[in-house]
Amino acid sequence: MTGEQIIFLVVAxxxxxxxxxxxxxxNLVHAALWLVAALFGVAVTYALxxxxxxxxxxxxxxxxxxxxxFIFAVxxxxxxxxxxxxxxxxxxxLGAALAxxxxxxxxxxxxxxxxxxxxxxxYPSGFDAVAELGNELVSPAGYVLPFEVxxxxxxxALVGAVYVAFNRK
Amino acid sequence: xxxxxxxxxxxxxxxxGIFTGWGMPVPAANILIGFLGVLILxxxxxxxxIGLVWVERKVVARFQDRIGPNRLGPFxxxxxxxxxxxxxxxxxxxxxxxxxxxxxxxxxxxMMSVLILxxxxxxAPTILGVDLNIGVLYIIAAGAIGTLSIIMGGWxxxxxxxxxxxxxxxxxxxSFEIPMLATLLIPTILAGSMGTAAIIERQDVxxxxxxxxGALIFxxxxxxxxxxxxxxxxxxxxxxxxxxxxEYSGMKFGMFYAGELLHAFTFGGFWAILFFGGYRxxxxxxxxxxxxxxxxxxxxFIGYWLIMWVRYTLLRIRIDHMLAFNWKFLTPLAFTLIIxxxxxxxxxxxxxxxxxxxxxxxxxxxxxxxxxxIARSYSRREREKVDGKKAVEVGH
Numbered sequence: 373m374t375g376e377q378i379i380f381l382v383v384a385x386x387x388x389x390x391x392x393x394x395x396x397x398x399n400l401v402h403a404a405l406w407l408v409a410a411l412f413g414v415a416v417t418y419a420l421x422x423x424x425x426x427x428x429x430x431x432x433x434x435x436x437x438x439x440x441x442f443i444f445a446v447x448x449x450x451x452x453x454x455x456x457x458x459x460x461x462x463x464x465x466l467g468a469a470l471a472x473x474x475x476x477x478x479x480x481x482x483x484x485x486x487x488x489x490x491x492x493x494x495y496p497s498g499f500d501a502v503a504e505l506g507n508e509l510v511s512p513a514g515y516v517l518p519f520e521v522x523x524x525x526x527x528x529a530l531v532g533a534v535y536v537a538f539n540r541k
Numbered sequence: 542x543x544x545x546x547x548x549x550x551x552x553x554x555x556x557x558g559i560f561t562g563w564g565m566p567v568p569a570a571n572i573l574i575g576f577l578g579v580l581i582l583x584x585x586x587x588x589x590x591i592g593l594v595w596v597e598r599k600v601v602a603r604f605q606d607r608i609g610p611n612r613l614g615p616f617x618x619x620x621x622x623x624x625x626x627x628x629x630x631x632x633x634x635x636x637x638x639x640x641x642x643x644x645x646x647x648x649x650x651x652m653m654s655v656l657i658l659x660x661x662x663x664x665a666p667t668i669l670g671v672d673l674n675i676g677v678l679y680i681i682a683a684g685a686i687g688t689l690s691i692i693m694g695g696w697x698x699x700x701x702x703x704x705x706x707x708x709x710x711x712x713x714x715x716s717f718e719i720p721m722l723a724t725l726l727i728p729t730i731l732a733g734s735m736g737t738a739a740i741i742e743r744q745d746v747x748x749x750x751x752x753x754x755g756a757l758i759f760x761x762x763x764x765x766x767x768x769x770x771x772x773x774x775x776x777x778x779x780x781x782x783x784x785x786x787x788e789y790s791g792m793k794f795g796m797f798y799a800g801e802l803l804h805a806f807t808f809g810g811f812w813a814i815l816f817f818g819g820y821r822x823x824x825x826x827x828x829x830x831x832x833x834x835x836x837x838x839x840x841x842f843i844g845y846w847l848i849m850w851v852r853y854t855l856l857r858i859r860i861d862h863m864l865a866f867n868w869k870f871l872t873p874l875a876f877t878l879i880i881x882x883x884x885x886x887x888x889x890x891x892x893x894x895x896x897x898x899x900x901x902x903x904x905x906x907x908x909x910x911x912x913x914x915i916a917r918s919y920s921r922r923e924r925e926k927v928d929g930k931k932a933v934e935v936g937h
Contacts, residue, residue, distance in 0.1 A: 375568065401696060405643065408689060428678045436685025440715060443692055447704070502674050502735060 387413030706784025809844025
């Protein structure tokens with residue numbers, strides 16, 4: 373087992389544990405903070421795959437913007453941030469069975485996949501992954517159409533938000 | 542290759558020789574050397590931080606027409622050590638009803654968000670933590686962790702002043718992140734890389750000459766990000782006592798305080814790296830890496846001094862003014878500036894250097910002038926509206 377694999381196992385365990393705590397924590401702010409931990413674990417996984425750009429964007433967008441907004445919203449909406457009711461309903465065994473089945477199915481499927489045992493490829497020297505990504509996003513042969521459609525969608529969402537919040541005098 | 546030309550590599554090779562001599566495998570020795578490097582860098586930064594306490598106190602005293610610390614040692618130089626001893630032996634209190642774990646993690650995260658920034662600071666051509674090709678985005682990501690630490694500290698203290706302070710500070714930080722990110726893209730466009738090392742290497746002309754407006758917006762956004770006056774509403778001692786860190790005592794408060802000072806110095810350093818050529822000055826960096834370190838520290842101190850100058854000269858502004866200034870003026874201006882810079886860069890990239898410089902400089906001045914004209918005509922209209930109302934009232 374290489375050092376990278378050990379780090380991956382530790383990070384994966386921490387991420388999964390944090391994810392579990394997100395749904396089981398009774399205090400909503402604690403749940404949001406556990407979510408931050410889980411998202412950070414995903415960022416570390418990206419970094420382990422040599423996807424530096426994605427790792428940093430994960431931190432900037434998910435932790436820097438989305439998680440902070442979550443915490444803000446949670447703090448502003450409820451006075452008592454503790455959930456008193458039961459955390460499960462009577463269908464819990466169905467959910468558990470589905471989760472186990474999905475895990476088993478994925479495990480069986482990925483058993484024969486050669487990618488399981490491969491480590492991340494090392495970039496050749498002088499290879500700039502960010503520049504490649506940028507070129508792909510704006511080249512007609514690459515992903516320019518999905519990129520532009522996504523931008524239009526985001527602008528539409530922004531205009532919609534402004535319209536909803538606009539105070540007509 | 543001697544120690545004076547490439548101290549980091551020579552030291553690493555020397556240590557590697559010793560460790561492998563002890564029978565340690567090479568990868569383990571390399572990891573250990575990496576950890577040692579981080580430890581040494583952080584130790585130097587913390588010692589520097591002690592010095593910054595003295596600098597800050599001495600400079601604020603001069604701005605306020607006082608002398609500042611002057612009893613302990615020459616020029617009060619021993620004062621910060623006395624401060625630290627006081628912070629260390631102070632009772633460590635935790636407010637009742639506080640969320641203990643979150644309360645204790647927050648100061649650590651605050652300090653950490655500043656220290657990890659130094660991983661991408663190139664101190665000299667050969668002395669660099671890691672040459673990330675996404676260096677400028679990394680600065681924003683570290684800022685995100687700082688925001689998180691403030692909201693954690695403010696919430697877990699179980700104090701409404703702390704919570705209000707945290708809300709204000711986070712509102713400032715997440716809104717000023719946008720013009721900051723936009724101005725960070727300007728050196729990226731000019732250098733063709735997001736890596737801090739590459740940005741310095743390609744800065745044959747200081748980028749402040751190519752984009753003076755970008756440098757100015759970055760400084761304003763950095764001051765807001767630091768939560769210093771005129772954007773220090775989180776502290777607002779007359780309203781909030783001390784904001785998010787009100788309940789912290791002893792070294793936990795010390796972590797917030799030291800983190801804030803080091804953060805200001807670090808942003809002075811980033812200002813120097815992005816717009817003032819970093820460690821480059823008249824070819825001095827070629828002579829010796831130690832001279833390069835001296836140059837970048839000197840530039841960082843000038844940036845830090847400028848931030849202090851602004852802090853102790855201007856008054857605090859109201860939160861609605863600050864948010865309006867950011868969203869209605871600074872953010873559109875920063876986005877316009879990126880578009881203009883990208884267009885000018887594409888148009889002028891093949892032309893001689895003097896034309897490129899003149900075109901970039903003039904386009905910046907033009908953008909700044911038109912932004913000021915638009916703001917001025919808007920404020921004139923607003924004033925006329927108010928004056929008109931007053932005239933009507935008087936007429937009645």
